[in-house]
Amino acid sequence: MFVSEALKTNSLNHLEIGGCDAVELVEKYGTPLYVMDEGLIRKNCRIYKNSMDKYYNGNGMVLYASKAFSAMAIYKIVDSEGLGIDVVSGGELYTAYKAGFPMDKVYFHGNNKTIAEIELAIDKDVRRIVVDNLEELKNIDRIAGEKGKKACISFRIKPGIDAHTHDFVQTGQIDSKFGVALENGEALDIIKFASTLKNVSVVGVHCHIGSQIFDLAPFELAAKVMLEFISQIKNETGIVIEELNLGGGFGIKYIPAHDPIEYDSYIESVSKVVKGICEDKRIKLPFIVMEPGRSIVASAGITLYKVGAVKEIKNVRTYVSVDGGMADNPRYALYQSPYDAVLANRLNAPKENVITIAGKCCESGDILIKDINFPKVTAGDIIAVMATGAYNYSMSSNYNRIPRPPVVLVHEGKSRLIVKGEDYEDIIRNDIIPEDLG
Numbered sequence: 001m002f003v004s005e006a007l008k009t010n011s012l013n014h015l016e017i018g019g020c021d022a023v024e025l026v027e028k029y030g031t032p033l034y035v036m037d038e039g040l041i042r043k044n045c046r047i048y049k050n051s052m053d054k055y056y057n058g059n060g061m062v063l064y065a066s067k068a069f070s071a072m073a074i075y076k077i078v079d080s081e082g083l084g085i086d087v088v089s090g091g092e093l094y095t096a097y098k099a100g101f102p103m104d105k106v107y108f109h110g111n112n113k114t115i116a117e118i119e120l121a122i123d124k125d126v127r128r129i130v131v132d133n134l135e136e137l138k139n140i141d142r143i144a145g146e147k148g149k150k151a152c153i154s155f156r157i158k159p160g161i162d163a164h165t166h167d168f169v170q171t172g173q174i175d176s177k178f179g180v181a182l183e184n185g186e187a188l189d190i191i192k193f194a195s196t197l198k199n200v201s202v203v204g205v206h207c208h209i210g211s212q213i214f215d216l217a218p219f220e221l222a223a224k225v226m227l228e229f230i231s232q233i234k235n236e237t238g239i240v241i242e243e244l245n246l247g248g249g250f251g252i253k254y255i256p257a258h259d260p261i262e263y264d265s266y267i268e269s270v271s272k273v274v275k276g277i278c279e280d281k282r283i284k285l286p287f288i289v290m291e292p293g294r295s296i297v298a299s300a301g302i303t304l305y306k307v308g309a310v311k312e313i314k315n316v317r318t319y320v321s322v323d324g325g326m327a328d329n330p331r332y333a334l335y336q337s338p339y340d341a342v343l344a345n346r347l348n349a350p351k352e353n354v355i356t357i358a359g360k361c362c363e364s365g366d367i368l369i370k371d372i373n374f375p376k377v378t379a380g381d382i383i384a385v386m387a388t389g390a391y392n393y394s395m396s397s398n399y400n401r402i403p404r405p406p407v408v409l410v411h412e413g414k415s416r417l418i419v420k421g422e423d424y425e426d427i428i429r430n431d432i433i434p435e436d437l438g
């Protein structure tokens with residue numbers, strides 16, 4: 001019945017997550033409310049960690065790509081499960097640092113790192129800076145030199161792979177703002193240049209082909225293309241690349257029609273390909289890094305909303321508006337991403353009609369789910385949109401000056417607040433009225 005294994009029906013016919021009744025959570029914390037199941041997050045971390053140990057003798061590291069959901073508590077959980085992290089901004093890096101995350105397990109990404117971000121990464125001695133472009137490389141070398149340090153770097157490469165996903169989340173093709181292309185020797189040239197610099201040490205190459213991918217083939221192809229590149233680098237320059245980072249992007253079940261692959265098979269299949277090619281080409285097995293984000297947290301999350309206006313437009317559509325929307329989940333508005341939902345306070349109610357669940361923002365595109373079979377609802381009912389753990393809170397905004405909802409972590413019947421909800425004072429906190437405006 002549910003797209004996520006985190007969810008159950010309890011004896012009151014209410015939705016249960018992490019042993020907590022969704023209706024009680026709403027009574028305690030209000031709506032909208034992000035709820036994250038700690039047990040499922042931990043389980044997903046373990047699947048990845050164990051498969052790296054099992055299929056690649058632990059000669060690698062799994063990073064949680066924290067852009068999917070970044071808050072201090074998640075860094076604590078991920079650390080305790082033995083994973084590293086990928087951060088993509090000074091803000092994520094700072095959050096992880098303040099949570100006490102070990103900096104020697106942090107990979108710093110980004111296609112336009114600012115000087116201040118590079119300084120922060122070098123000051124904190126992150127394990128790896130993943131270099132996106134030449135300008136950045138020069139800045140890293142200069143800043144590391146000024147600080148008397150040597151930065152360990154890898155390079156974001158565009159392997160030229162079409163990952164069959166939404167255009168906006170596809171990143172490995174040539175026409176992409178991320179990284180340097182293999183074409184025309186661009187990637188080889190930047191690596192050669194880096195090897196002449198004093199304050200950087202070239203350790204690895206990286207690629208990330210896209211997101212919400214349901215297929216093993218693009219990852220196997222990426223591994224092949226990248227190993228050929230590693231072999232070319234060695235043959236033409238003598239530089240030995242020790243680390244191969246294949247990014248994230250593994251698909252999850254948002255709606256019943258989605259059929260994701262078992263998470264551990266990504267590492268299993270990539271390990272096989274890497275071992276085979278390395279044997280053929282007689283190159284040393286690289287240290288492998290994988291960076292799943294969505295697949296660790298998405299299914300662990302739900303968002304609870306209260307129904308407000310119900311508008312039945314005869315022979316057209318029934319709009320059910322809830323007290324959240326694109327400000328807490330912009331994914332339909334951005335990518336037309338599909339979601340599934342249930343009536344959390346009456347799970348056994350028959351699905352009698354087709355509704356469109358709309359948000360409260362002043363925007364026609366503020367839709368959460370278009371045309372879903374759903375029970376009849378009235379104001380005050382509680383709708384749970386499922387699999388909202390990734391790229392919802394982390395992509396939320398204050399559009400229309402709507403305060404961000406709180407995030408609650410649930411486990412074995414207990415709920416704890418991990419991000420406070422914002423109020424109107426938070427909304428105006430940084431506003432300034434210049435004196436001359438009176």
Ligand SMILES: Cc1ncc(COP(=O)(O)O)c(C=O)c1O
Nearest residue numbers: 065208211248249291292293294
């Ligand atoms: C460099 C990099 N690594 C990892 C990820 C995580 O992707 P996903 O959340 O789809 O696993 C992303 C985001 O797409 C990314 O840009």
Ligand SMILES: N[C@@H](CCCC[NH3+])C(=O)O
Nearest residue numbers: 067169171211331390391
């Ligand atoms: N934010 C996107 C994924 C992009 C990931 C970062 N490269 C989503 O919600 O699906």
